[in-house]
Amino acid sequence: MAxxxxxxxxxxxxxxxxxxVAASGALATVTTFVLxxxxxxxxxxxxxxxxxxxxAAVLFRRAVS
Numbered sequence: 001m002a003x004x005x006x007x008x009x010x011x012x013x014x015x016x017x018x019x020x021v022a023a024s025g026a027l028a029t030v031t032t033f034v035l036x037x038x039x040x041x042x043x044x045x046x047x048x049x050x051x052x053x054x055x056a057a058v059l060f061r062r063a064v065s
Contacts, residue, residue, distance in 0.1 A: 015063035018056045025053030 006014070029049040035041045 011063060015060060018059040018063060022053055022056035022060050025049055025056055029053050
């Protein structure tokens with residue numbers, strides 16, 4: 001079986017990307033939550049944003065630990 005370890009640069013890129021997605025997702029979650037309270041969008045979009053944010057945050061934690 002071949003060794004499939006990522007290089008340090010690839011791990012850095014993956015951590016940066018997942019951290020950026022998590023931060024953007026957090027902003028989108030808060031924004032859609034406020035819009036949901038006002039009645040502009042449904043609450044389902046808030047849940048979708050929250051799920052994406054949590055997945056990206058978990059991937060970020062795994063990349064930096």
